[in-house]
Every structure is written in C-alpha cells, then in structure tokens.
Amino acid sequence: MYIDKETDNQIQDALIPVVLVCLRTTEDDEEFDHAVNELKNLCEACDLETKEIITQSLPHPDNATWIGSGKAEELTYVIRGTEAEYAVCLGNLSPTQMKNLQKIIGIPVWDRTNLILEIFSRRARTREARLQVESAYLHYMLPRLTGMWKHLGRQSGGGGSRANKGIGEKQIELDRRQISHRITELKKELKQIELTREVQRRGRIRNGYPLVALVGYTNAGKSSLMNRLIESSVSSYTEDSEKKVFEKDMLFATLDTSVRKIAIPGRRPFLLSDTVGFIENIPHDLIKAFRSTLAEVKYADVLLIVMDSSDPHYTMHRRITEDTLRELDVSGIPRIYVYNKADIRDKELTIKNSAGSDSIFISARTGYGMDDLLDALREILQRGSRLVDLILPYSAGSILSRIHNEGEVLEESFEPEGTHIRALCPAALADYLGTI
Ligand SMILES: Nc1nc2c(ncn2[C@@H]2O[C@H](COP(=O)(O)OP(=O)(O)OP(=O)(O)O)[C@@H](O)[C@H]2O)c(=O)[nH]1
Numbered sequence: 445m446y447i448d449k450e451t452d453n454q455i456q457d458a459l460i461p462v463v464l465v466c467l468r469t470t471e472d473d474e475e476f477d478h479a480v481n482e483l484k485n486l487c488e489a490c491d492l493e494t495k496e497i498i499t500q501s502l503p504h505p506d507n508a509t510w511i512g513s514g515k516a517e518e519l520t521y522v523i524r525g526t527e528a529e530y531a532v533c534l535g536n537l538s539p540t541q542m543k544n545l546q547k548i549i550g551i552p553v554w555d556r557t558n559l560i561l562e563i564f565s566r567r568a569r570t571r572e573a574r575l576q577v578e579s580a581y582l583h584y585m586l587p588r589l590t591g592m593w594k595h596l597g598r599q600s601g602g603g604g605s606r607a608n609k610g611i612g613e614k615q616i617e618l619d620r621r622q623i624s625h626r627i628t629e630l631k632k633e634l635k636q637i638e639l640t641r642e643v644q645r646r647g648r649i650r651n652g653y654p655l656v657a658l659v660g661y662t663n664a665g666k667s668s669l670m671n672r673l674i675e676s677s678v679s680s681y682t683e684d685s686e687k688k689v690f691e692k693d694m695l696f697a698t699l700d701t702s703v704r705k706i707a708i709p710g711r712r713p714f715l716l717s718d719t720v721g722f723i724e725n726i727p728h729d730l731i732k733a734f735r736s737t738l739a740e741v742k743y744a745d746v747l748l749i750v751m752d753s754s755d756p757h758y759t760m761h762r763r764i765t766e767d768t769l770r771e772l773d774v775s776g777i778p779r780i781y782v783y784n785k786a787d788i789r790d791k792e793l794t795i796k797n798s799a800g801s802d803s804i805f806i807s808a809r810t811g812y813g814m815d816d817l818l819d820a821l822r823e824i825l826q827r828g829s830r831l832v833d834l835i836l837p838y839s840a841g842s843i844l845s846r847i848h849n850e851g852e853v854l855e856e857s858f859e860p861e862g863t864h865i866r867a868l869c870p871a872a873l874a875d876y877l878g879t880i
C-alpha cells in the first residue's frame with residue numbers, strides 16, 4: 445500500500461512480520477531461488493520481516509485464488525502461527541485473485557508490484573519522484589477498488605442488504621472519480637516538470653559537456669561509482685562536485701536522477717547522471733511513470749552499464765538491464781560494461797583490464813580499474829574529435845574556457861601573443877575554431 449508520512453514513521457519503528465507466498469511455475473531451481481531471495485530483500489528494504497516462506501508449485505496460477513484454494517487454507521494456519529500481518533506474493537496478482545485470496549486468509553495481500561511501489565513511495569525525495577510514484581500507485585489502485593468498502597455495509601448492520609451495498613458502490617464510484625481526477629492533475633504537473641528538465645538539458649547541451657549515464661540493476665554500485673568519481677573530481681571546477689549521492693546496500697537506494705559535473709585533472713570534463721536501478725519484471729506503470737526521469741539516459745553520449753560482478757546472477761542482471769534499455773529506445777548509444785565489486789569477486793585483484801575493451805573490471809570501493817574505465821570513456825568520447833593547435837589572444841577568454849570545458853587540453857602555455865593551446869576538440873568546436 446502507498447503509505448503517507450505518518451504511517452511511514454510508525455512502520456519504520458518496528459519490523460512487520462510477513463509470510464512470503466511463492467508460486468513456482470518454473471522448473472529452474474536457480475531462477476526460482478533467485479526470485480525468492482530477491483523478494484526477501486525487497487521486503488527487507490520495506491521493513492518487513494519474513495517469518496515463513498510458503499511455496500506452491502503449479503503449471504499456471506489459479507484464476508480464482510492464484511495459489512489454489514487448498515493452499516490458501518493451509519496458508520491461514522501458517523499466518524495464525526506466525527502472527528504475520530501481510531502475505532507478500534512472489535508475482536503479480538489480478539484484482540480478482542487478490543480479493544479472493546485476501547478473503548480466505550483474512551489479512552492484506554501484497555503482490556510484487558505493490559511491494560515495489562511501497563519501497564518507491566518511501567524513497568522518493570524530489571517532487572518529481574513523489575508525483576511519479578503517486579501516479580503509478582493510483583493506476584495500480586484503480587482496478588482494485590472493488591471490495592474495499594465492504595466494511596461500510598457491515599458497520600451499518602445491514603450485512604449485505606441492497607441499500608447497504610449501495611453505500612459501498614457509491615463510495616467506490618466517488619473514489620474512482622477522485623482518483624481519475626488526481627491522475628489527470630498529476631499528469632499535468634509532471635508534464636510541467638518535464639518541460640523544465642528539458643530546458644535544463646538543453647542548457648547543458650549548450651555548455652558542451654558530454655553526458656555519461658550510469659545504468660544497471662539495483663544495488664550494482666552505480667551511486668558508489670558516481671561518488672568515487674566525484675571524489676577524484678577537482679572541486680574548483682564546479683560547486684556541486686562535493687555533493688555526493690546516496691549509496692546503500694539496499695534495493696532501490698536511488699530513485700531520483702542526479703547529474704554531477706566530473707572534472708578530473710588531465711581529462712575532459714563530463715556530466716555524469718545516476719538513475720534508478722532496474723529489476724526483473726519491473727511494474728509496467730512504474731516504468732511508464734519513470735520514463736521522463738530515465739529520459740536523461742536517452743540523451744547520454746555514453747552509457748556505463750554497471751554490474752555487481754560478485755553476484756552469481758550478474759549475467760541475468762545484464763540481460764534485464766539491456767531489455768529495459770531496449771524499452772527506453774536507446775540502442776544507438778555506445779556502452780561500456782562496468783564489472784563492479786571486483787574486490788569481492790577476486791580479493792587479490794589479479795583481473796587485468798585489456799586496453800580497447802568495452803568490458804572493464806573496477807571496484808568503486810577500492811578505486812581499482814578507475815583509470816582503465818576513464819581511458820575507455822576517453823576513447824569513446826574522442827571519436828570524431830580533432831586536434832586543434834592555436835594561439836588565442838588573451839582577450840578571447842570565453843573561447844579558451846570553452847576549449848577547457850568541451851575538449852581535452854593536451855598542452856597549454858602562455859606566450860607574449862596569447863595562450864598557446866593544443867587540444868582534442870569535438871567536431872563542432874573544432875569547426876567553430878576553424879572559422880575564427
Ligand atoms: N565490496 C564492494 N562493495 C561495493 C562496491 N561498490 C558498491 N558497493 C556496495 O554495494 C552497495 C550498493 O551500492 P550503491 O552504490 O548504493 O548501488 P546502486 O547501484 O546505486 O543501487 P540502487 O540505487 O539501489 O539502484 C553499497 O553497500 C555499496 O557500499 C565495490 O566496488 N565493492
């Protein structure tokens with residue numbers, strides 16, 4: 445459920461006991477174990493304590509109750525024994541399955557989408573992220589309103605008489621209208637925010653910095669890599685280089701897009717964006733809601749696909765990341781595959797990166813492989829760049845700073861006639877310098 449500030453505080457005080465209900469439709473043990481483990485981690489990220497895991501193997505989910513009515517009865521005993529307050533399901537349930545299962549077991553049922561929405565609603569910090577999550581949550585709620593007002597009938601003592609049923613239905617209709625109205629409002633407000641972002645983005649393009657985007661599975665170490673690069677950055681180049689981003693061993697630590705300027709001595713400055721992590725079967729409404737946040741990725745010059753190379757499932761994570769990128773329609777952007785956490789994978793760090801490869805092993809924690817990564821980045825950004833060698837009069841300060849911003853300065857000396865500069869510049873800048 446979407447939780448407001450007040451409830452959020454109450455929940456954070458204590459862990460809530462839950463039972464995981466895992467429907468197994470796959471033969472593959474490893475795939476299933478990975479999914480169950482991930483569900484447990486998602487619960488943890490939401491302050492829910494797993495008391496018991498119930499598994500049901502079926503070729504297809506049961507239309508009425510998702511796990512079948514026999515298993516649902518069995519679940520009620522487990523719930524009684526564990527005092528679980530929620531049943532968290534591995535999978536997504538239809539509104540009917542959710543309603544029926546809830547009726548049998550007598551406690552609220554959360555499916556995976558619900559759980560992810562809950563985490564997102566707690567983590568969202570910026571106005572945009574909050575509105576996006578609210579919009580995704582309302583879309584999720586709309587078809588699930590039926591049955592929510594049953595208690596109205598019961599409270600007025602009618603026990604299902606026609607008149608009392610009417611109260612609930614009227615309330616649902618009212619809610620539905622209110623929710624639809626709110627969705628329209630949110631859409632408008634988000635559109636406005638998106639326009640502002642677009643203006644900021646264009647401003648950045650005018651500044652000429654290349655944009656590098658960090659993408660990858662949640663918890664791979666994207667924010668840690670960003671912080672490591674911020675640390676190596678020269679703070680005098682930019683005020684916001686000190687602003688580190690939030691990193692934590694937790695699924696979906698990052699929800700908001702942050703962009704920082706990275707200016708490492710001897711290298712061409714670039715903008716780096718950190719974005720929300722991906723996960724398998726990410727709820728569709730959520731992808732839709734976060735599309736504008738992820739638009740940053742669309743405008744990137746290079747994508748750094750970050751993976752936790754110490755996780756046995758990193759190839760699966762890479763596939764999921766690539767599938768999500770395909771959905772975002774960013775197939776033409778050059779990529780570097782960044783195998784992070786090399787310090788766990790190989791404690792001695794004997795892995796060597798080969799020059800020219802698009803797969804780089806690094807450790808955001810120890811700093812291992814950072815130069816190799818920056819070299820790989822330089823190589824991609826230099827494609828199409830040209831060497832410019834000229835003397836600029838001292839009055840041309842703005843052109844000089846443009847070369848510093850957009851190009852990579854190889855040599856700079858101060859002569860009586862002006863600044864002698866040798867730099868690798870992107871084609872557009874080199875063309876412009878040719879005309880002055
Ligand atoms: N040992 C080790 N741990 C790392 C490394 N990089 C990141 N971590 C840890 O991995 C956890 C997740 O790191 P984050 O940087 O928050 O991961 P993220 O990809 O930004 O995750 P989301 O924002 O949730 O998508 C944190 O506990 C980090 O300290 C590394 O190179 N080595």
Ligand SMILES: [Mg+2]
Binds near residue numbers: 666668691
């Ligand atoms: Mg992060």
